[in-house]
Amino acid sequence: MDETADRSGTGARGRGRAALIEDGVEFDGRDAALLRAVHEAGSVAGAAAELGRSRARALSRIEALEDAFGTLVERQRGGSGGGGSRLSAGGRALLDRYDRLQAVLAATARVPETVLDGTVAGVDGELADVDTAIGRVRGLHDGTGVSDGTDESEAGGVAPGDAVQVRIGADAVTVYRGDEAVDPDATSARNRRRGVVVGVDAGETVSTVRVAVGETEDAVFRVLITAESAARLDLDTGDEVAIRWKATATRLVG
């Protein structure tokens, strides 16, 4: 989409929103709040009141969700206290699943990333090779995609010659001191580079190291390290380092 060869560190700021889709029905934050409220109140009526929502709607919403996701709430009419409702195992599982998705999404908004522009050189199964400013890189492409149908764009797979972006999360990259022995896990050298530290942004217990890679050092990787690792490595601007990342943590987008 963009023509520049390198746009590393396009920190994805801003908020995100996630939803799980099954059978055309969306489970979103609103639904998560409802299930959580049912769990706490012990009844759909109480949950609706707590959330300031219509009880009848809340009930029908739960039924709609259950049509798609299976039993979520075990409801009992009559009995002690007039009855009540509680989450089923499936309901708890779905809620947990949503929370994890939300956590991942939250993380991608907070964690820096490295973005490289390139062209697909070859595709082999779930993996693809991409030629970028720093040479050939290997990563995962999303074969069939997880599109919800609202944006087909270029659905399907990638093919050699396609212009794509390569995204590498800062949390997926490891940094070494350049003078250290090569690591023992003789990983394919494909996703390993030498570079120079061009900056360290120290957080409270997590720091972001910026490493320039390539001939002209125009590609800047962001690497997340703990304060512990930061102290051990004692990195400073100008230091020569090696970085490495897993191919399976590298994503083709586009």
Added chain:
Amino acid sequence: MDETADRSGTGARGRGRAALIEDGVEFDGRDAALLRAVHEAGSVAGAAAELGRSRARALSRIEALEDAFGTLVERQRGGSGGGGSRLSAGGRALLDRYDRLQAVLAATARVPETVLDGTVAGVDGELADVDTAIGRVRGLHDGTGVSDGTDESEAGGVAPGDAVQVRIGADAVTVYRGDEAVDPDATSARNRRRGVVVGVDAGETVSTVRVAVGETEDAVFRVLITAESAARLDLDTGDEVAIRWKATATRLVG
């Protein structure tokens, strides 16, 4: 939420949907498709026709988005060909950002994960220690969260004693042969464990290795490796291995 100590490998199946939020306005797949169509058609009118959507609506939608996200489309009324529209730099950037978010979401739906239940032992800045079935584990928590307001749940941070889940993506874990020398990057041993291979699911070029960890071996890690690594490691059920993962790629959820 769930009481079981270990629920590793709750593969997050199903579809997902993502949206960027700014100023209360959501940028979703539908909007992405619209911008993409404008880029291709060279006009909002053409884009609307292409998508089978109302031209007036498309225009007002773009204006609503621009109120929140800044200029997205440079429009010209009159002139050669009657005028036209093309994406601004901001529009291209937003589209790319959305694509990356979508790619991450697609990946989390396709990539296996390891989920551990535990309780927070301590919080130190952006990191937190969690006691789980396989001992103490360190990971990132989302301090302020990225909630969109539809589900506050337990907004804010985690605190010692809180019950949480720990999520570790299979793409963030590295596996070694047990008899190999320890890796040179003397990473804190916190997020390293020894285990036994309990299964290998071979894909076309990516395989998922299941590694049982802990006394009772009830916690099963999923590790993604390339076919190349699979051939090199030559793992088989029963093999003793070591696994390692970055604390910065570990997420607390809940």
Added chain:
DNA sequence: CGCCGTTGTATCGGCATAGATACAACCGGG
């Protein structure tokens, strides 16, 4: 100058969703 296709702007109707309200059914417990 007028043609043309586009961007702006306003308005109407349809449709889906949610709230509001009402009422029946249920059942343990006093």
Added chain:
DNA sequence: CCCGGTTGTATCTATGCCGATACAACGGCG
């Protein structure tokens, strides 16, 4: 045996979003 609070179910209304339509404004270009 009735009370109370809950689950079911039906219906009306309000709201918001979208498509459809119509018309004005614009500005190269023939």
